[in-house]
Amino acid sequence: MLIIEKLNKSYGQETVLNDVSLTLDRGVIAGLIGANGTGKTTLFTMITSIEEADSGRVSTSNNEKIGYLPQAVSVQEGRSVDSLLQEALSELRELESRMRELETRIESGEAAAAEEYGVLTGRFEALGGYDIEWKQRMIFDGMGLGEIDRSRPVDTLSGGEKTRLSLAKLLLSSPDILLLDEPTNNLDIASLEWLENYLAQYRGGVMIASHDRRFLNATVNRIYEIDEHTHEINEYPGNYDDFRSVREAERKQRETAWEEEQAELKELKQVIRTVAASTGKKNRRRDNDKFAHTFKTERQQQSRSRSIQSAKERLERIQANPVQRPVKPMQFRAGPVGNEIRSDSVLRAEGIVKRYGGRTVLNGVDISLRFDSRLVVTGANGTGKTTLLRILTGEEIPDSGTLYTSAGAKIGYLPQESEIPDEETVLAWYRKGRPGGEDEFIFDLVTTGLFRYDDIRKTIRTLSLGQKRKLELARIIAEEPNVLILDEPTNHFSLDVIEELESALAEFRGPVLAVSHDREFIRKFGGEVWDLRDGKLEKGKE
CATH class of the missing domain: 3.40.50.300 (P-loop containing nucleotide triphosphate hydrolases)
Structure with a gap:
């Protein structure tokens, strides 16, 4: 289990993450979404200790292993494909070596060696050690790398091939918790579909920052959204379509609230103008009762003053905390009308x-x-x-x-x-x-x-x-x-x-x-x- 408690991060005066808390259990595949620049990658880099948080805590239960695929993959020059694969299998190789040592000691009757051996064989099995050759072929074929020359230098691969190789390496290492930052950017459709099926059977916890809606719908069972204004994280059950339905209802409510507020602002300003104009006018006396006329005039002026003051106070409250105006829809303008091209061979x-x-x-x-x-x-x-x-x-x-x-x-x-x-x-x-x-x-x-x-x-x-x-x-x-x-x-x-x-x-x-x-x-x-x-x-x- 991944546990994040009250994580905060700022760069100078700019807040990126504010009191972010969440848990990621085994079997949970969560989508991490939010506007560009809201801190999705920053959250991943703090979970993996690439960056330090200003405050808060990240922990795992039972020292679980975290695997991270960054959005921008970098590979050391001169490395071969095979050297990267061996790096992914390093924990398995170390376990294998230690188990061989313990087997010799067990034959000599050491009880402590037998106990340690039992722990290590459980870990070896969890990492897929008994069928690693099959797993390696399966992952490489799924990533479209089955025919790649293992001795080939990694820096001669295309950007897409490097991303797929990095993802294959990560999956081979069998982490308990997977963090994937835009994993679909350089995957073709066949590799995408393979990854969807692979994650559906994954036994650990997974968090995916992705813009691919169909991929999110096919894989995740929870959505975490980083709010671009509060910088806090909100949780929604279900996949992306479920999240979008909730947010669409919220958007319509905001549009209605903004329209109602604009109508109220217009009405308040009109009240202030109308009452202020009438206050300056003198009422004509229609009888000889001077005292009654004066009393009535003062009462009317007091009433108008209260109306103006009340309207002004309400206006100030709205202007101090207005409903955010809905964003203008994106539009590609092909220049002035008539500038669009009409050729059959553009x-x-x-x-x-x-x-x-x-x-x-x-x-x-x-x-x-x-x-x-x-x-x-x-x-x-x-x-x-x-x-x-x-x-x-x-x-x-x-x-x-x-x-x-x-x-x-x-x-x-x-x-x-x-x-x-x-x-x-x-x-x-x-x-x-x-x-x-x-x-x-x-x-x-x-x-x-x-x-x-x-x-x-x-x-x-x-x-x-x-x-x-x-x-x-x-x-x-x-x-x-x-x-x-x-x-x-x-x-x-x-x-x-x-x-x-x-x-x-x-x-x-x-x-x-x-x-x-x-x-x-x-x-x-x-x-x-x-x-x-x-x-x-x-x-x-x-």
Whole structure:
């Protein structure tokens, strides 16, 4: 069991986690969600002692072993695939060696040796020591690494292969508690489905930070959400769909409360204006009773004064703690009306060939986008999907083939990995090379709902991976493209941003080409699905 008690973490004046407490029992698979930058990765690094908490306590019952897959995998240069595997099995090898020693001592009649041997054999069995060769093959095949050369240097692998190798290594070590930070980012659909089945049978506790809704629905039985405003953690039973139903009801309540509060504010301001205006008017006396008239006038003025004071006090209370205004929906603007592209051939590539060394990645690929195209490209890791997008956007040059782009096309490209320089601030990079005043850019950036006023002066190196990607997305929105090319557009985004992005894409007036392994995104996207395999692009099954 993992036990977290009143964990707190701040960076300077910025609170990241506030009094976070939870327990993770054996058999519980929990999803950890929250907006980008709310501290999901920070929580994992404090559980694993990579970072220290400001206060609070993390503990496990019975000294249970914690295994952690970070979001950004780093591997030492020069290491081979096999050396990493042997590292994963180090505890088993040590147990094996000690058990051989104890067997010799048991034969000599040492009672203490027999007792220790019983403890070690229980641990050896729990780690899968008696069927480790089978387990190793099963995990490697499931991760799509079955054919990989074990002597190959790890730094020659693709990013996706490194992630899958790191995950395979972690699963082989058989930790009691698994912490997985965005484990699906570099998994193809076959590996995703294998991992879902594997986790369903896992006997320990698991916590997963993930943006993949279908993966969460298939695996988790509890949701922990880090609130981006209070920085506290909230617990919800069930999977992601169960959580979303609760949050959707809460969102509708907030919208209703905001609308009712705005109506009340308008009414209070009107009361203050009306009563104040009437107070300044003199009442005309209609009889000769001067005393009665004066008394009546004073009573009316006192009543008006009380009404104004009461309205002002209520107004001040509301303004001191207003209901948060609902965020404006994300929207891709394809420039002014009429700027959308209407060509039947917006972007076309024919016979594209690309080689790296002796390996042919793209072998005669043809693809065409018309004004209303919605295309998703899928395929296993390393098949050339990103290479194809980089060629289409002019980031790479093919070895052969032709590329045509319509003169009216303005492409917005979201790369798979962030390409923003770390030394700049959020605002400086957002406005770079674009005319306009600072206040205008601040307003535009904040109204996207992707950043708050507190974020705009931060340096980019202080942002999470998800926040960097949100900045790239905000820049694309601001540039008003009429063609969108998106490489794994759900990677590193929090779930609320993904759902906003899906809605914005549905309303976009232009062609969209996306590479994705996110099954829920592909379903909602609703376009044609093409598969890149063995250097060829083929239309998928309907």
